[in-house]
Amino acid sequence: MTSSVGVSPGPGARAPGARTPGARAPxxxxxxxxxxxxxxxxxxxxxxxxxxxxxxxVVAGLTANLHASAAASVVAVSEPLSxxxxxxxxxxxxxxxxxxxxxxxxGLEPAAAxxxxxxxxxxxxVRIEAASALVGSSAARTxxxxxxxxxxxDGSAIGDDLATLSAELPVYAGEAGTARADNRLGLPLGAAxxxxxxALMRGTLLPAASDIYTRESRQLTGSSAQATGLPFIxxxxxxxxxxxxxxYRASRWLARRTRRVVNYGLLLAALAGTVSLVWLGGxxxxxxxxxxxxxxxxxxxxxxxxxxxxxxxxxxxxxxxxLVDNSGDDSYQQDFLAQAKLLGPGPGTLLAAVGPSGGGxxxxxxxxxxxxxxxxxxxxxxxxxxxxxxxxxxQAAAKFALLSSALSRGVDTSQAVFATRARxxxxxxxxxPAGMIVAGLLMAVGCAWGLSRRLAEYR
Amino acid sequence: MNARPPLRxxxxxxxxxxxxxxxxxxxxxxxxxxxxxxxxxxPAPTAxxxxxxxxxxxxxxxxxxxxxxxxxxTSGSFMAKIRARGYLIAGVDQSTYHFGFLNPLDGQIEGFDxxxxxxxxxxxxxxxxxxxxxxxxDAQRIPDVTSGAVDIVAHTMTITCARLQQVDFSTxxxxxxxxxxxxxxxxxxxxxxxxxxxxxxxIGSDSLAVISAAKATAVAVPYWxxxxxxxxxxxxxxxxxxxxxxxxxxxxxxxxxxxxPRLTDEPYGLAISRQHPDFVRFVNAVLAQLRTNxxxxxxYAHWVGTPVPAPPPAEYGG
Numbered sequence: 001m002t003s004s005v006g007v008s009p010g011p012g013a014r015a016p017g018a019r020t021p022g023a024r025a026p027x028x029x030x031x032x033x034x035x036x037x038x039x040x041x042x043x044x045x046x047x048x049x050x051x052x053x054x055x056x057x058v059v060a061g062l063t064a065n066l067h068a069s070a071a072a073s074v075v076a077v078s079e080p081l082s083x084x085x086x087x088x089x090x091x092x093x094x095x096x097x098x099x100x101x102x103x104x105x106x107g108l109e110p111a112a113a114x115x116x117x118x119x120x121x122x123x124x125x126v127r128i129e130a131a132s133a134l135v136g137s138s139a140a141r142t143x144x145x146x147x148x149x150x151x152x153x154d155g156s157a158i159g160d161d162l163a164t165l166s167a168e169l170p171v172y173a174g175e176a177g178t179a180r181a182d183n184r185l186g187l188p189l190g191a192a193x194x195x196x197x198x199a200l201m202r203g204t205l206l207p208a209a210s211d212i213y214t215r216e217s218r219q220l221t222g223s224s225a226q227a228t229g230l231p232f233i234x235x236x237x238x239x240x241x242x243x244x245x246x247x248y249r250a251s252r253w254l255a256r257r258t259r260r261v262v263n264y265g266l267l268l269a270a271l272a273g274t275v276s277l278v279w280l281g282g283x284x285x286x287x288x289x290x291x292x293x294x295x296x297x298x299x300x301x302x303x304x305x306x307x308x309x310x311x312x313x314x315x316x317x318x319x320x321x322x323l324v325d326n327s328g329d330d331s332y333q334q335d336f337l338a339q340a341k342l343l344g345p346g347p348g349t350l351l352a353a354v355g356p357s358g359g360g361x362x363x364x365x366x367x368x369x370x371x372x373x374x375x376x377x378x379x380x381x382x383x384x385x386x387x388x389x390x391x392x393x394x395q396a397a398a399k400f401a402l403l404s405s406a407l408s409r410g411v412d413t414s415q416a417v418f419a420t421r422a423r424x425x426x427x428x429x430x431x432x433p434a435g436m437i438v439a440g441l442l443m444a445v446g447c448a449w450g451l452s453r454r455l456a457e458y459r
Numbered sequence: 460m461n462a463r464p465p466l467r468x469x470x471x472x473x474x475x476x477x478x479x480x481x482x483x484x485x486x487x488x489x490x491x492x493x494x495x496x497x498x499x500x501x502p503a504p505t506a507x508x509x510x511x512x513x514x515x516x517x518x519x520x521x522x523x524x525x526x527x528x529x530x531x532x533t534s535g536s537f538m539a540k541i542r543a544r545g546y547l548i549a550g551v552d553q554s555t556y557h558f559g560f561l562n563p564l565d566g567q568i569e570g571f572d573x574x575x576x577x578x579x580x581x582x583x584x585x586x587x588x589x590x591x592x593x594x595x596x597d598a599q600r601i602p603d604v605t606s607g608a609v610d611i612v613a614h615t616m617t618i619t620c621a622r623l624q625q626v627d628f629s630t631x632x633x634x635x636x637x638x639x640x641x642x643x644x645x646x647x648x649x650x651x652x653x654x655x656x657x658x659x660x661x662i663g664s665d666s667l668a669v670i671s672a673a674k675a676t677a678v679a680v681p682y683w684x685x686x687x688x689x690x691x692x693x694x695x696x697x698x699x700x701x702x703x704x705x706x707x708x709x710x711x712x713x714x715x716x717x718x719x720p721r722l723t724d725e726p727y728g729l730a731i732s733r734q735h736p737d738f739v740r741f742v743n744a745v746l747a748q749l750r751t752n753x754x755x756x757x758x759y760a761h762w763v764g765t766p767v768p769a770p771p772p773a774e775y776g777g
Contacts, residue, residue: 186562188554188556188684192682192685196688382592
């Protein structure tokens with residue numbers, strides 16, 4: 001079968017190097033992008049539409065992948081790491097407070113306190129190991145003993161902090177153990193070891209844990225911002241709309257040229273394009289909403305609760321250490337007041353940052369401060385045993401337990417909200433990259449099929 | 460403790476620096492102190508100049524007030540006010556084993572210093588337990604006495620001419636002397652043998668100046684038990700201060716020993732406000748009884764050990 005408009009090419013009509021079929025027609029002479037015959041135009045249109053369809057698939061797929069992998073990293077790396085960091089921070093603070101409080105009981109340390117201390121140390125050790133493994137797998141650069149400048153990143157700083165924690169935690173536990181043993185023998189030396197252990201905790205371990213926590217929270221916020229960021233998705237949607245518009249113009253042109261209203265191939269391509277665009281936009285919007293909610297109602301409050309809990313624990317350790325020390329040096333009491341000021345309640349305090357649920361907790365904090373003032377009055381009035389009793393099992397102990405459990409509950413609740421919503425957000429985006437590529441392929445196939453049917457009519 | 464040398468070294472460097480500064484400051488603040496050595500030549504403000512001038516005629520051991528007779532609570536006296544209040548307020552140490560320490564087993568403050576206070580309470584109230592103990596730091600001793608926050612201080616406190624400018628003291632109730640505590644395997648035999656090595660004392664103590672004078676590196680920490688922690692961890696070679704305090708540390712670690720001669724003379728007295736000479740005479744009367752009725756010797760045997768020497772003789776300056 002010969003082409004109905006096929007004309008034998010004249011000598012010399014062939015453009016040098018032109019090997020496209022359209023070059024066979026002398027009427028197609030001129031620039032390749034402005035063919036004059038309909039089949040040539042159809043061929044060019046086919047090529048352009050297939051390329052655009054595939055390009056859309058690639059652009060949309062890459063964009064979707066960018067957001068999906070950021071969301072997946074929020075759930076798979078940042079969330080567990082920041083949870084580990086928070087647990088390390090809280091466990092260490094709790095160990096410090098528990099050791100000091102149990103010390104007040106002398107040789108007859110309450111079994112519950114001993115168990116809690118042991119659980120704190122174990123928890124901290126396990127979490128340090130887990131975090132080290134996560135950091136090691138997510139950032140190999142932490143392993144490089146390179147020059148200082150190359151180790152400036154958060155990842156390597158976290159690695160250094162974790163190394164500090166791994167090295168110093170056994171030293172701390174050793175000193176706390178010596179303190180306990182000396183205390184059991186009734187030696188004042190025990191108090192010196194406890195002070196030494198607490199100084200190591202506050203001077204080295206807690207700052208390292210706090211640093212990890214701060215950096216982890218920053219990375220979590222970063223991953224989350226990457227997953228919810230708008231620029232790429234806006235560009236992708238604009239490209240998608242552009243492709244759709246070209247598709248529309250092509251089908252209009254085709255309808256005029258061929259006097260056929262519907263081209264099923266192009267219709268399929270248009271459908272696939274529309275579906276992919278709506279899916280991309282919708283899934284992104286849903287995932288973004290989930291991730292933003294996870295941050296605002298989850299990780300944000302969880303951080304605020306954790307910070308408040310750590311401040312409360314440190315103040316609690318101060319309360320006990322003041323009683324252990326009891327030498328007229330009021331540095332621990334000064335630190336208690338500083339931590340209480342930090343904790344709040346009041347504008348700009350840690351309790352103000354935990355949000356609407358802070359009301360009841362503020363009352364708990366005030367109740368503890370009140371019990372603490374009574375305890376100090378007892379101690380300053382020369383009734384040391386009654387003050388110790390209050391800190392160990394009396395009013396101060398009960399009020400602190402209320403405050404601390406409210407704060408821990410806040411951390412757990414917020415953490416659960418975060419985990420649920422972050423997973424939903426990730427799941428909304430999971431199938432998106434593959435879907436976009438399939439849609440691009442479908443569009444390309446639709447265009448190719450639709451146009452080649454028209455093209456066939458010219459052969 | 461090998462896991463921690465960098466931290467330790469850093470800490471010790473800071474402490475050593477602090478020690479030098481504080482040692483100098485302590486020496487400057489106590490220009491008349493017998494163990495103050497050449498630092499007495501430091502340029503001094505007026506109050507210190509007066510103290511230095513008084514040094515020439517001051518005998519710390521014989522500067523207290525003579526009691527009229529056996530202890531008696533006369534009406535209108537400070538003792539009567541204390542009795543009306545219902546308890547004696549005593550500023551004490553709570554971390555110096557065997558002198559003033561909080562016994563973790565029963566939560567009570569006990570020790571040789573505490574026995575002296577209980578004897579005073581016994582004389583006022585007929586009850587040795589009518590005391591409120593206020594645990595205070597070394598630096599708080601004089602301010603608390605002068606402000607009236609406490610009635611009396613029993614806190615391993617050396618009577619010095621400089622301190623006599625600010626507070627009154629009872630007669631000497633314990634004769635201490637600066638010596639040196641080392642681990643049992645140490646080759647050192649005295650402080651001079653520790654030149655160039657680290658020797659621990661508390662911040663603000665007079666012992667720092669003696670350590671520095673012996674060319675040893677002074678390391679200053681807040682409490683004497685902190686010194687024992689550093690000695691046990693191998694971070695200092697020795698601890699040097701009053702033998703009374705050192706024997707309390709040695710009692711907590713049988714692997715230590717006291718070495719060398721008496722480096723200084725540290726007569727301990729009970730500090731009382733200069734506003735209350737009647738109370739000073741009263742306390743001296745109590746101490747005079749303790750010296751003769753065997754209670755001083757019993758306390759000594761209980762807290763310091765045997766053989767029990769003769770009590771320091773009561774000498775009066777007025």
